[in-house]
Amino acid sequence: MSAPERIPPRSVTTAEVLARGELTVRGQIRDASNAVLHCSVSHDGQEALCVYKPVRGERPLWDFPDGTLAQREVAAYEVSEATGWGLVPPTVLRDGPYGEGMCQLWIEAVPGSELLALVDAEEPEPGWKAIGLAEVDEGRTALLVHADDDRLRRLAVLDAVINNADRKGGHLLPAEGGRLYGIDHGVTFNTENKLRTLLWGWAGEPLTGEAVDVLKSLKETLGPSGALARRLAVLITAAELDATRARVDALLDSGKHPEPSGEWPAIPWPPV
Secondary structure, eight states, X not given: OOOOOOOOTTOHHHHHHHHHSEEEEEEEOTTSSSOOEEEEEEETTEEEEEEEEXXXXXXXXXXSOTTOHHHHHHHHHHHHHHHXXXXXXXXXXXXXXXXXXXXXXXXXXXXXXXXXXXXXXXXXXXXXXXXXXXXEETTEEEEEEEEOOHHHHHHHHHHHHHTOSOBOGGGEEEOGGGOEEEOOOXXXXXXXXXXXXXXXXXXXXBOOHHHHHHHHHHHHHXXXXXXXXXXXXXXXXXXXXXXXXXXXXXXXXXXXOOOOOSSSOSSOSSOO
């Protein structure tokens, strides 16, 4: 069987296919903590591969309301699109074979793009940023580092805005054309500070001029009459939307990448 035609990410056609197309389950991704189904979707003569996460397959969490992870995934996509960076694959909320859920374009990761590494050194080499020490064997530690990469730096800003509580290495997908996507955004937009990520390499450093411009644009579109605010209002609560506005304001006020608060584990476990 030939592979389905790939639809370019972020096109209007992609969103239409994901939202309106016939969804066919091909299999299940077994190592996920929630129900994740690998599917194909077809509409108006076009077909794509996608991930479908039904709400009924979400595992209850103590710090997030039940049945809200799919909406948070879509909200993360909406914020990503508003930045203009296109860091999250096209994602929609729709009905499917197992009820309402999140449907996201499948991204095939390109091998050989090294973004994370463990090194036996006290300081990272040029082109890398230190995350922290990790235990690799009993009694032995190594320095965990990530690439000093503009794409990762943009993703670190996005994560700070959406309050991502689970940015692991396995959620980073280098794609064709030098693109980088982040996936798995179900635990985002909490009103409490829960930022937990591997992308701490720029912590405390000044934001880039590009990031400041993007945050200013987000501030405007998140205003009471802003287009992004209207889209998010049907996906997250009013309190969570207010908290998102406050995080954007805080980033602009400080002019810096956030630092670990010390009130919440800073690095997800396992890190990949």
